[in-house]
Amino acid sequence: MEYVSPEGLRLDGRRPKEVRQLKCELAVLHRADGSAYLEMGNTKVLATVYGPHEVSQRSQSLHDRALVHCEYSMATFSTGERRRRPKGDRRSVELSLVIRQSMEAAILTHLLPRTQIDIYVQVLQADGGTRAACINAATLALADAGVPMRDLVASCAAGYLNGTPLLDLNYVEDSAGGPDLTVALLPKAEKVTLLQMDSKLPLDTFEAVLGLAMDGCKAIAAHMRQALLEHTRKQAVVRGPVRL
Amino acid sequence: MYQQKQFFKKTRGGKILKVHREHYLRDDIVCGSLACTTCAHGDSTVLSSEAAQYLLIDTNVALHQMDLLENAAIADVIVPEVVLSEVQARNKAIHGRLRLLVADKSRRFFVFSNEHHKDTFVKTEKGEIVNDRNDRAIRRATTWYQSHLAGKTPDVLLLTNDADNARRARDEGAAAQTVYAYVQSRTDKPELLDFVARTGDTGGEAAGPSAEGDAGPQAKRRMLYAEHKGMAELTAGLQKGLFHQGKLRVNRFNCFEAYVGSQSVGKEILIQGREDLNRAVDGDVVAVELLPPEQWKGPEGGIFREHDEEEEGVAENAEEGAGLAPEIAEDAPGAALENLDIGKEGGRVPTGRVVGIIKRNWRNYAGSLEPMKGPGGSGAMAHPLFVSVDRRVPKIRIQTRQLANLADKRIIVAIDKWDRTSRYPEGHYIKTLGDIGDRATESELLLMENDINTRPFSQAVLNCLPPLPWSVSDADVAKPWRADLRNLRVCSVDPIGCRDIDDALHCTALPNGNFEIGVHIADVTNFVHPETPLDLEAADRGTSVYLVERRIDMLPKPLTEDICSLRADVDRLAFSVIWEMTPSADIVKSHYTKSIIRSSAALSYPEAQARMDDPHMSDPLTEDLRNLNRLAKIMRQRRTERGALTLASPEVKFEIDTETHNPLDVGMYQIREANQMIEEYMLLANVSVAEKILKHFPSCSLLRRHPVPTPQMFEPLLRTAAAVGIELDVGSSKALADSLDRAQGSDPYFNKLIRILATRCMTQAVYFCSGELSPPEYHHYGLASPLYTHFTSPIRRYADVVVHRLLAAALNLTPLPERTRDKKSMHDLSDGLNYRHRNAQMAGRASVELHTLIFFKDRAVDAEARIVKVRSNGFIVFVPKYGIEGPVYLTKKPDKGAGPDPNDDFVVDEEHQTITSKDKRQTYKVLDTVTVHIEVQEPQPHRPKLILTLASDSKEQDGFA
CATH class of the missing domain: 2.40.50.700 (OB fold (Dihydrolipoamide Acetyltransferase, E2P))
Structure with missing residues (x-):
């Protein structure tokens, strides 16, 4: 199958180094402490954050830092086939862990000892790159909740099909069976907080694909920062002028 | 960048799914015209600014008029993306050809990505069917070009054979013409008209010429064939079991008799006659409906037709007899029929008729x-x-x-x-x-029939060659992994006149009494790098093709005959396999390395043989050869004990006139000890390399296997052997080899003949990717080796090139190219190589047949022949001297449909494979020697064929053949 035409267009009309259209909205749910809704093309994700609050199970409380708890779930209607998805299946446990780990790397947990931060991420519509979208949405929700962080974590996937590195694979490209590399990055420090890959790649190609994914992360980070600034500005307008 | 979303509904496995995909529209898609001032010009800007007009083609023009489009007189063509994707979905082959045209910059074909252009994208309207929507998209692209290039010289012409589409285009203000009208307007190139395909939807103007040709106006024509059922009806019928699907294979000797191998029936379905064939052509995938059993038939022509292909030739009348010369025993429908043993049920087999065509071939x-x-x-x-x-x-x-x-x-x-x-x-x-009748033309024809690419290498391919004259550079010598073996006494042994020498040998006696033996293979992968145009071309050609008078190379000549060829007295790069062997030919250790060698002699087989046989010669090189030969004999002995088969093929060698390229003489190809010696080392190298690469790459090694023949395949051989009182054991390759050795007849050629017959029972050896089969299936039956591959002829076989890369990667010299790592592409590659390999063999045989025919054209000879098969009205003979096989008729040809002639003079005893005349005066038995008269006759214009008749007693039967 031809995923990149000789004219240099992918199946959906993007060029190899383009990400899908990105849309984000903050503070979409008012009961939560922080929430964000994020679209990467047709992948749509909702993230909510509760906390920092008292640790619900005392025994789990950590005396020197905050406890981060993450739950990932996929809506029954998120894929073409409606399927009831049990909580705690292997995939969602793994994804919860992955999201928690990359968030823990960004949150300044030592500033919030003996507290708990809950992150709930729900996939509303899946079209490839859910992992990256979940991480991005979680970052925005944390930022909305005002949790102190080193940087916004940004995440993006990249793949390698028809001898071309491709950025931000959608579902069709993802199911081609080629390598799929998901990277999460602290863009300012250029520190990788997550790196996962299915399938295998020769080392030199891997570096090219990794480089592309990191560039993608940075572009997404810039976009998210912009959205965050705009959201803050709007809130400032609502609250009235702030004098510093 | 704009975004649009489309909604499709799609079924997968019966379920209805709502598929939702993004579709991005762009503003950076260029028009590709050099005359344009607004679009950015780049590599893909090919449309000339001097062209009279640009042609924009629609899908049906691309699908049906490819031969016209491929003509060099057609240039400056715009192919909308929607056309390209429709063509891809409907015909892969045409899509490939269209892509080649686009890739060829000199043809100036441009792909316009109309589906992603913000101004030319059209949305499906409510209730609109896909075809209408695509036609609209094509028209939109045309009008867009028209306004985009407004005021500039070339304007855009929509080529479409759909009258309605053309009318709508004109309504929308675009110029549109049918292909026929356009070609007629090209008065500069009147010959283009021949290339215009006559398709169903020629519309208006073009319908004229085809109607006046045949039997008058359309309306009065009689319907000769039943209607083909539509795809929906076929699918439903197939599911219900009313119809049966399969590939149609037409009888080689009768184009109105065909078979469909159907899985649902489990047997071959016979289809007979023009009406029941219903316009299906050989190779089409068809849907067949079975006739009621009382209408079932036997294969045409009564009792003696129930077997094999050659006797069809005997039985059929001259018009439908064999082509040029004896046919190749493969893939004739009769053979499959025989295996299935259908003929037994009173000569009736499931018979059907074609109701629809699933895929045209x-x-x-x-x-x-x-x-x-x-x-x-x-x-x-x-x-x-x-x-x-x-x-x-x-x-x-x-x-x-x-x-x-x-x-x-x-x-x-x-x-x-x-x-x-x-x-x-x-x-x-x-x-x-x-x-x-021209030799060159007929050669060209047989190459074409076997799908062999004879085009000269393109410039892009030639650009991949190293600059000439080439010699080993200091940089090559300096590479730490390249061993300098120029001090060794290396020599090569090849057929006379061989210029693409890809293997050489050396043999040094070691102080400990052992021998160091090296096989050096041309280092082709040093020059053919993966994914270059050169590599892709070689992969596509797959193998060099050897015809009697010419060779079609897989790699360009400078590589084949100079840079890679291990000629004498020049430094050459090689890939070496070096063993240490004890005097009893046990391998102590083996070693693989890239190397530099300097061959000291390029010998031919007769030369090498003469050196070894001449007791007066005792120079070091001759001694090396003798040592090599001694060890080779031990290895051969051992291999035979393991059960390797010694088979024989009726190979002949022509002597060709250097000027006219016409054959001067023909004789059997002589096999010497020297041939066997070289063969032995090549086998050893191949097996060693196969083991090495499989160890490192268990899932993606390219190996070669030879499947065990099924018991049915041996049946003809066993029947023949039983008739002459020989017992053959086909239980295993070892048993077969032993019983073949025991099969000695009255004369020396007898054993060889039995071996030739045994060879015909074998399956073909094939390439495969190791990840696709389990290790027991890797077995090579003929060589009785658990593993085998091809390593020793990279100049003329692409499989060897891949194996070289695998071995280099196993030695950590170069990384394994991506395509070799991928199981899917390796599968495709081995399929392709098997196809090319088989075609090359077929072409080689066809070339021998052609030259046999030319050779006998002006001379009629008598020669000794052996009967290999007995049939009801004659027998098949094999002439060892010329390698010819063909029918000899004893009876007159029967009238069509009349069955066997009651006055038939001969009686056949199938069991004992004998044919006896009624008066008992003459008896012919299988494997008997007879003298035949060989000459060329032309029963039909342009169809010369070789006619064999009994020479000695031919006068007694009048009127045959």
Whole structure:
């Protein structure tokens, strides 16, 4: 199958180094402490954050830092086939862990000892790159909740099909069976907080694909920062002028 | 960048899914015209600013008029993306050809991504069907070009054969024409008209010429064939079990008899007659409906037709007899029929008729025009019938304005359509090969029939070659992994006149009494790098093809004959396998390295043999050869003990006139000890390399296997052997080898003949990717080796190139190319190589047949022949001296449908394989020696064939053959 035409267009009309259209909205749910809704093309994700609050199970409380708890779930209607998805299946446990780990790397947990931060991420519509979208949405929700962080974590996937590195694979490209590399990055420090890959790649190609994914992360980070600034500005307008 | 979303509904496994995909529209898509001032110009900007007009084609034009588009007179063509993707979905082959045209910058074909352009994207309207929407998209692209290039010289012309589409385009203000009208307007190139395919939807203007050709106006025509059922009906019928699906294989000797191998019936379905075949052509995937059992038939022609292919040739009348010379015993429908043992049920087999065609397998056919009555004045349109050299293909009606030119030429023709009203399919002329009967033309034809690429190498391929003259550079020597073996005494042994020497040997006696033996193979992968145009071309060609008088190379000549060829007294790069062997030929250790060698002698087989046999010669090189030979004999002995088969093939060698390339003499190819010696080391190298690469790459090694023949395949051999009182054990390759050794007859050739017959029972050895099969299936039956691959001829086989890369990667010299790591692409590659390999063999045999025919054209000879098969009205003989096999008729040819002649003079005893005359005066038994008279006759114009008759007692039976 031809995923990149000789004219240099992918199946959906993007060029190899383009990400899908990105849309984000903050503070979409008012009961939560922080929430964000994020679209990467047709992948749509909702993230909510509760906390920092008292640790619900005392025994789990950590005396020197905050406890981060993450739950990932996929809506029954998120894929073409409606399927009831049990909580705690292997995939969602793994994804919860992955999201928690990359968030823990960004949150300044030592500033919030003996507290708990809950992150709930729900996939509303899946079209490839859910992992990256979940991480991005979680970052925005944390930022909305005002949790102190080193940087916004940004995440993006990249793949390698028809001898071309491709950025931000959608579902069709993802199911081609080629390598799929998901990277999460602290863009300012250029520190990788997550790196996962299915399938295998020769080392030199891997570096090219990794480089592309990191560039993608940075572009997404810039976009998210912009959205965050705009959201803050709007809130400032609502609250009235702030004098510093 | 804009975004749009589309909603599709799609079924997968019966379920209805709502598929939702993004579709991005862009503003950076260029028009590709050099005349344009607003779009950015780049590499893909190919449309000339001097062109009179740009042609924008629609899907049907691309699908049906490919031969016209491929003509160099057609240039500056815009192919909208929607057309390209429709073509891809409907015909892969055409899509490939279109892509090649686009890639060829000199042809100036431009792909316009209309589906992603913000101004040319059209949304499906409510209730609109896909075809209408795509037509609208094509029209939108045309009008967009028109306004985009407004005021500049070239304007855009939409080529479409759909009258309605053309009218709508004109309504929308775009210029549109049918292909026929456009070609007629090209007065500069009147010959283009021949290339216009006559398709169903020619519309308005183009319908004229095809109607006047045949039997008058459309309305009055009689329907000759039943209607083909639609795809939906076929699918439903197949699911219910009413119809059976399978690939149609037409009898080689009778194009109105065909078989469909159907899984749902589990047997071959016979289809007989023009009406029941219902316009299906050999290779089509068809849907068949079974006739009621009382209408079932036996294969045409009564009792003696129930077997094999050659006797069909005996039984059929001259018109439908064998082609040029004895046919190749493979893939004839009769063989499969025999395996299935259908003939036993009172001669009746499941019989059916074609109700629909699932997939057409039309290709280009080579042949000649049937002589036509009446003057074919130059320039006037004529509609002659075309007769393919492939007997399985029906006659094709074409239209041409150059009948006088084509009458005595070999031409190539494609089928366009086959209406219910026309007896023959309609097609169009593609090109002329040359004069009929001309040796070069006929060679070209057999290459084409076997799908062999004879085009010269493209510039892009030649650019990959190292600069000439090439020699080993210091940089090559300095590489730490390249061993300098120039001090070794290396020599090569090849057939006389061989210029592509890809293997050389050395043998050094070691102080400890052992021998160091090296096999050095040309280091082709040092020059052919993965994914370069050179590599892709070689992968596509797959193998060099050896015809009697010429060679079609896989790699360009400088590589084949100079840079890679391990010639004497020059430094060459090699890939070496070096063993240490004890004097009893046990391998102590083996070692693989890239190397530099300097061959001290390029010997031929007779030369090497003469050196070894001459007791006066005792120079070091001769001693090396003797040592090599001694060890080779031990290895050969051991291999035979393991159960390797020694088979024989009736290979012949022509002596060719250097000037005219006509054959001067023909004789059996002599096999010497030296041949066997070289073969032994090549086998050893191949096996060693196979083990090495499989160890490192268990899932993606390219290996070669030879499947065990099924017991049925041995049946003809066993029957023959039993008739002459020999018992053969085919239980295992070892048992077969032993019993073949025991099969000694009255004369020395007897054993060889049995071996030739045994060879025919074998399956083909094939390439495969190791990840696809389990290790027990890797077995090579003929060589009795658990592992085998091809490593030793990278100049002429692409498989060896891949194996070289695998070995280099196993030694950590170069990374394994991506395509070699991928199981899917390795699967495709091995399929392709098997196809090319088989075709190369077929072409080689066809070339031998052709030259046999030319050789006997002006001379009739008597020669000794052996009977290999007995049939009811004659027998098949094999002439060892010339390698000819063919039928000898003893009885008159039967009238069609009349069954066996009651006055038949001969009685056949199938069990004992004998044929006896009624008066008991003459008896012929299988494997008997007879003398035959060989000469060429031309029972039909342009169809010369070799006729064999009994020489000594031919006067006693009048009127046969």
